[in-house]
Amino acid sequence: MDNWRLKFEPVITPVFRTFWRFSRAATLGVRGVACDAEGRVLLVKHTYLRGWHLPGGGVEHGETAPYAIAREMEEEGGIEPTEPPVIFALYSNHANFAGDHIGLYRIGAWKPCPPRAANEISERGFFDPASPPEGTTKATLRRLAEVFRGAPPSATW
Template sequence: MNASPLSLTASAAALFSNADGEVLIVNPTYKKFWNLPGGAVDEGETPHEAVAREVREELGITPPIGGLLVHAWVSVRGRGAQVLYVFDGGVLSPEDQAAITMQEEELSEFRFCRPDSMEDGLVPPHLTDVWQAALAARSDQHPRVLTVRL
């Protein structure tokens, strides 16, 4: 049996919040849905290095990136699979929030919102479970390993 090669990508994101517990989300110019700050893991870098680089490039800030919250295998039929790492970005200080300077080629806007008030269609449907797992992992300090198949 000849299986076709798997199309696999790796991405890393950070879960940041403000002092009110609202989560930072960004609106990529090249995607339909809002997302957590982050992006592709480049050859030769670790997921932790990738998320720090992506946050610096996309938002212009360099807050410390904490530990891993979620390691997810996300497989969407017809689109291949993605290994996704979500790290704890912690609470952004008012100074970090004021210093955010978006990379306009990649992001059109950012905002903080309550995790329980994100309207349907705002975030990628195949990542909803990943986001919820990241929030739970941050809350109880127990990283999650997740498989999502759609």
Template sequence: MALQKWLYRLARMYWKIRRPVTMGSRAIIRQDGNILLIRQTYVEGWYLPGGGVKRGESFQQAIIREVAEECGLEAVRPKLLQLYFSRNEGKIDHIALFEITEFSAIARAKTDAEIAELRFFALDDLPEDTSPATRRRIGEYAANQFRAERW
């Protein structure tokens, strides 16, 4: 875990110097009115599942892959909710936010070493250390108002 934190810090320094353009996908995974959040091993707090888009992938393909890797879930028909832009970590990032309401558990060869914990939470009872951006996205989702362009 210490190695992952160190690598994450190193990546952030690189992003501040090089300012790469990246793409990512995040998902609001909903079941019985609750939202699935993840806690990663290399950064504090709770976040929406997701990650980077690999070369040759679409945003949708990336979120299906990330949800399988991080959560052990096979997503069915992710619905695009909004596209966002961010410069928060020094990189120029484009993030697609999806809603996933249909999914099934899948067998995985191993658990994702980046994920410390995953759990469903009620919309009005999120953990205190939920990231500010995650809170904003969930608030927009609850209000069904996706007006923000910045992550």
């Protein structure tokens, strides 16, 4: 726990959520599922969150969700979609923040590019979706089951 963001996350996150609650009625995030030629899925570790996650982030003012996931995949994952992302499911994330929703997108074709989130991502890699790395978050495990094993999509993240 050397990273200051991890140490202060229990304080910082509630402050940001309070700000977001007053500054916006609803928030929208995106996460992406991209596989390499061997069928392994891209996962990332953030410097400010624990565990392995699907790449993604918030949809910024003026962005569309498909544009946001393409941007996040480039920034966090070092992959540039070469065809439009396809929505897989939309989830509520109300347990984390009332009014929050997350769109899960599948990235079909892509090409490598330099990642741009230099200080945000500590690790990235492609993993077998049937046996993701230790520390993969519960939400990510549920999404992998939905996408790769046909589990019914949940209404909540």
